[in-house]
Amino acid sequence: MFEIKRKTSVSEVRFDPAPSKVAYLANRIWLKKSSRRSFFIMILISIVLFVLIGLSNRSNFSLLIKKNTEKISQYVELSPIFKVVNLSVISEDPNVIEKISSTLALNFPISSLDIDVEVLRLKVESIDLVESASVRLTSNGLVEVDVNIRKPVAIQRLGTRLMLIDARGVKVDEVLSRSQRLDLPLLVGKGAEKCVDEALHLLLEIKDLLSRVRGLVRVGERRWDVILNRSQVILLPEKNPLNAIRKIISLQEGQKILDRNISYLDFRNINRPVLGLSEETSKELKEIRSLVRGENV
Amino acid sequence: MIEPLYKVQRKLTRRRLNAVNKGLIGLIDIGSSKIVCFILQFTPDIKVSSELTEGASLPKNVAFRVVGVATTRSRGVNFGEIETMDEAQKAIRTVVQAAQKMAGVLLEDVLVSFSGGQPRSYGICGTTKLADEEVTELDIGNALMNSDIPDYGANREVIHALPVNFSIDDRTGLIDPRGHRGSELTVDLHLMTVDQSVIHNIIQAIKSCHLDLAGLSFAPYLSGISSLTEDEINLGSACVDLGAGISGVTIFLKKQMIYGGGVRMGGRHITKDISKAFSVSFDVAERIKNLHGGLISTSRDDRDLIEVDSHNQDKITISRSELIGVIRPRVEEILEDVHEQLNVAGFSNLHNNKKVTLTGGTSQLPGLFELANKILDCPVRVGKPIRVQGLPHATNGPDFAAAVGLALHAGHPQDECWDFQVPFSRLGFKKINGIMKWFVENW
Numbered sequence: 080m081f082e083i084k085r086k087t088s089v090s091e092v093r094f095d096p097a098p099s100k101v102a103y104l105a106n107r108i109w110l111k112k113s114s115r116r117s118f119f120i121m122i123l124i125s126i127v128l129f130v131l132i133g134l135s136n137r138s139n140f141s142l143l144i145k146k147n148t149e150k151i152s153q154y155v156e157l158s159p160i161f162k163v164v165n166l167s168v169i170s171e172d173p174n175v176i177e178k179i180s181s182t183l184a185l186n187f188p189i190s191s192l193d194i195d196v197e198v199l200r201l202k203v204e205s206i207d208l209v210e211s212a213s214v215r216l217t218s219n220g221l222v223e224v225d226v227n228i229r230k231p232v233a234i235q236r237l238g239t240r241l242m243l244i245d246a247r248g249v250k251v252d253e254v255l256s257r258s259q260r261l262d263l264p265l266l267v268g269k270g271a272e273k274c275v276d277e278a279l280h281l282l283l284e285i286k287d288l289l290s291r292v293r294g295l296v297r298v299g300e301r302r303w304d305v306i307l308n309r310s311q312v313i314l315l316p317e318k319n320p321l322n323a324i325r326k327i328i329s330l331q332e333g334q335k336i337l338d339r340n341i342s343y344l345d346f347r348n349i350n351r352p353v354l355g356l357s358e359e360t361s362k363e364l365k366e367i368r369s370l371v372r373g374e375n376v
Numbered sequence: 377m378i379e380p381l382y383k384v385q386r387k388l389t390r391r392r393l394n395a396v397n398k399g400l401i402g403l404i405d406i407g408s409s410k411i412v413c414f415i416l417q418f419t420p421d422i423k424v425s426s427e428l429t430e431g432a433s434l435p436k437n438v439a440f441r442v443v444g445v446a447t448t449r450s451r452g453v454n455f456g457e458i459e460t461m462d463e464a465q466k467a468i469r470t471v472v473q474a475a476q477k478m479a480g481v482l483l484e485d486v487l488v489s490f491s492g493g494q495p496r497s498y499g500i501c502g503t504t505k506l507a508d509e510e511v512t513e514l515d516i517g518n519a520l521m522n523s524d525i526p527d528y529g530a531n532r533e534v535i536h537a538l539p540v541n542f543s544i545d546d547r548t549g550l551i552d553p554r555g556h557r558g559s560e561l562t563v564d565l566h567l568m569t570v571d572q573s574v575i576h577n578i579i580q581a582i583k584s585c586h587l588d589l590a591g592l593s594f595a596p597y598l599s600g601i602s603s604l605t606e607d608e609i610n611l612g613s614a615c616v617d618l619g620a621g622i623s624g625v626t627i628f629l630k631k632q633m634i635y636g637g638g639v640r641m642g643g644r645h646i647t648k649d650i651s652k653a654f655s656v657s658f659d660v661a662e663r664i665k666n667l668h669g670g671l672i673s674t675s676r677d678d679r680d681l682i683e684v685d686s687h688n689q690d691k692i693t694i695s696r697s698e699l700i701g702v703i704r705p706r707v708e709e710i711l712e713d714v715h716e717q718l719n720v721a722g723f724s725n726l727h728n729n730k731k732v733t734l735t736g737g738t739s740q741l742p743g744l745f746e747l748a749n750k751i752l753d754c755p756v757r758v759g760k761p762i763r764v765q766g767l768p769h770a771t772n773g774p775d776f777a778a779a780v781g782l783a784l785h786a787g788h789p790q791d792e793c794w795d796f797q798v799p800f801s802r803l804g805f806k807k808i809n810g811i812m813k814w815f816v817e818n819w
Contacts, residue, residue, distance in 0.1 A: 095466070096448065096470055097448075097466035097467065097469055097470045098469050098470065098473050100469070103469045103472075103473055103585070103586075104586065106473055106476070106477075107476070107482060107483075107586060110476055110480075110481065110482035111482050
C-alpha cells in the first residue's frame, strides 16, 4: 500500500525561483570582474571624498562638538562630587591667611575640575611671605593650603625703605619704622642681603655688646662695618671677620676698649689693628702729653 | 527582420571558437520538462584520466570540465518549443544565474539545444570538377555550393547542414577527401530544417537574457552523440531520445548523423493520460508515474495498491496494473510512431546492423526495454550519456543526454557546410531515402 499526498493546494501561491530581470542583470554585472573592481574603487573614492569634506568643515564640526560637550561638562562640573566650597590655610598667622586668600581670589563654589593645584601652588609661593607651599583638594570640598612661612631675621634698609629679610636674604615684608621690629638687627649697604648669614654669625659673636650695636653696614659688597652707639665704628676685615670680632670682644672684656672714648676700631688688617680716637679725645691726649712731657707740640 | 540562420552560422562558429579559446562556454538545453544550464571550462592542461575515457568516445585534444550545473522545471515550453516567451525567459534566467553562482563566473556565450520545430531531414548531393586533381578545402566548398537546395519552405530555417560523405570519382565513403587525387568530387550533405519561428523565439529569449548565442543544435542529435558508443555511431544505429514533449529520432552511420526527426509525443502525454484516467492533478500524476510507473504488468501488480489524492480531495486507490494499463498504450503509440519514422528514414535497410538506443527521461520507465524490443523489432538498449569531468552524478542520467551531448559538441563539433570556405548559396532537393539507399548500396 502506497500513499501519495498532494503537496500543494491550488490556492497556495508558489514561490517563484526565477530572478527578476533587474536582479538577474545586477547579478551578471556583479560577476564581471571589472565592474566589481570599479565598485570597490568607487567606494574608496567616496570614502576619501567624505573625509575631505569632513576636514573642510572641521571648524564647524569641532564647534558643534564643543557646544555639546560644554553642556555635558557643565553638568558634570556642577555635580556635588566636584564641588569645592572653601579654602583652608594651615597657618596660625591671620595675616598670612588673609594674604593667601586675597592672592588666590577664588570665587566659591567652584568645580574641582577647574582647579589646577599646581597653578595655585605657584600663586601662593609668589607671595613674599611664603617660602614653600603645598596645595591639595580634600574630599570634603576644601582647598587645603599648607604653607611654610619665611622667618624674618634682619631688617635691611634700602634708601628710606625698611625690609624684613630672611636668612637667605629674601624679602619677607616691609615695615614702616625700625621701632616696629626692634628685635631684629639692621643691615645697611649694597649687597647686605647676600650675606645675612655672616652678619648673623657676627652678631652672635658680639654677645654682650649686642645692646650697643645699632646695625651692620656692608661696605663695597665685601666687608662689614659694625656700627655701635656713641658713634663708634668697628671696621671688620674681608676675610675671617669672626676672628676679628672675637679679638675685639676679648679686648672689650679685658680692657673695656669700647667703653673708652674712641671713634673707630680698624681691624681690616687683623695683624695691624688701628684705634681711632675722637677729635676731642685726641686733643685731650695732646694736652695731657704736653703736660706730662712738658713739651710744646 | 532577423537574418536567415545559415547566414549568421559563420559568426556563431567564430563566437563559439572564441569562447572555447577563452576557456568558458555555457550550454543551455531547452527541454519540455526541464531547462538545463552547464558551464564548461576548457583547460588544455587537464589530463583526462584513462578511467573516464575507457570505452567512451571522448573527443581528443579538447579537455573540459563542467564547473556549473543548474536545472529548473521548464516553463512556457511545450513540444520543445517556446510557447510563452516571458515564462521561458524566466526559466532561462533561473538556470543561468544558478549555474553562474555555482561556477562563480560570468556566462557570456551559450550554445543552445532544443528538440522542437518539426525537424525535417534532407539528403543532398553536390558535385564539382577538380581543377588540379588534388582535393582542397576550396573544392569541398565548391561541391557544397553546387549542391541543389531543396525547396524546404519559406518559413523554415536550416539548423544543421552536415557533409556526411565524400566520394572522388568512384571511390566513396571518404571521411576527409583533402589531399586525395581524382577528377570529380561529390559531397553528400545532410540538411536539417526546423520552423523559423521556433528558432527566432529561442534567439529572442537568449538575447533578452543578455547572453550571446554561439550555436544552435538539435537536441536528439546531441543525445545520440552522448549516448551512443563509438562503434554504434560508426556501424550504424538509431538513437531515440524520449523526452517530455518530443521523442526525437536520429540515425547515425559512419560517424555521421544521416537522419533526424521526431515524434511529437513524450513523457508528458503519459502523465496527462494518468491525470485524466484517475482524475488527479498533473503533479500527482507525474509523481505516480515516476514512483510506480511501469510497462510490463505482472500478477503481483494487481495487489500493489497506490493511494493518491484526487482532484476533489478524496483519497482514491488505484492498483499498479491499472496504472500500467494507462501508461502502456501511450508508450506503445510513441514507439510505433518512432518505428514508422525509422522505416520512412530507411532504417530497416541497415539489415543486421540495426540497433536502437533509447535515452531521455522517459527511457527510465521500467520495462521499456522489452516493449521497445518488441515494437521496434530490433536490438534495443537503454543508453546513458558518457561521463563528463566535473558533472555531478545526479545530472548524468539519460534525462541529461542532450545536455551532455551539447558539452561534447561544444568541444568537438562536427563540421557543418558553412565551416568550409565557400558559403553555400544553393542546395538541391532529394529524398532522404535516396541518400540512405545510396549509402547502403555503396557500403
